[in-house]
Every structure is written in structure tokens, then in C-alpha cells.
Amino acid sequence: xxxFVVERAGFLKDIPLFAIIFDSLMRFWMFLTKPELLDxxxxxxxxxxxxPGTTIGVHKYGGIEFNYMGKEFAHVHxxxxxxxx
Numbered sequence: 255x256x257x258f259v260v261e262r263a264g265f266l267k268d269i270p271l272f273a274i275i276f277d278s279l280m281r282f283w284m285f286l287t288k289p290e291l292l293d294x295x296x297x298x299x300x301x302x303x304x305x306p307g308t309t310i311g312v313h314k315y316g317g318i319e320f321n322y323m324g325k326e327f328a329h330v331h332x333x334x335x336x337x338x339x
Contacts, residue, residue: 267315273314273315273316274312274316276316277315277316277317277331277332278316278332280316280331280332280333281332284332284333284334291333291334292332294334295318295330295332295334298330298336299318302320305322307322307323308320308321308322309321313326313329313331316331316332317329317330317331317332317335318330326339327339
């Protein structure tokens with residue numbers, strides 16, 4: 255489902271809050287179908303916040319953003335898709 259949305263409906267990310275709402279629905283779906291994935295994401299968040307100079311926040315297109323000294327270096331979506339820079 256996620257690749258379809260990215261490829262066919264990527265323009266929807268420009269609608270305010272749409273990506274965050276979609277990611278929240280995806281998180282709910284993962285809670286019902288793959289709860290261990292959400293545990294993995296929680297562990298990832300915990301490990302990243304233990305690194306000096308790192309913070310986490312809400313990514314502008316949904317998911318969780320990881321920052322080092324104020325610059326994003328990665329983000330993870332609720333389906334487990336991790337993007338790093």
C-alpha cells in the first residue's frame with residue numbers, strides 16, 4: 255500500500271496534515287498486524303535519543319525524524335521504512 259501511495263498519489267503530501275494523518279493510520283494498521291514492528295521503532299527511538307546531540311521529532315511527511323545538532327539525518331515511517339541521508 256505504501257509504495258502505491260508514494261508512486262501514484264505523492265502529490266497528496268502537499269496537502270496540510272495529510273501525510274501525518276496517513277502515517278497515523280498506518281501506525282494503527284501496524285499495531286493490529288505487526289505489533290513487533292512498533293516495538294522495533296520504539297527501540298530505535300530510544301537508542302537514537304541516547305546519542306549525544308541527537309533529538310527526535312515529527313517528520314513533515316509523517317513518521318519520526320532523527321536530528322543531529324538540528325539537522326535531519328534519518329526518518330522512519332510507521333511501516334518501518336527507514337530513510338537516512
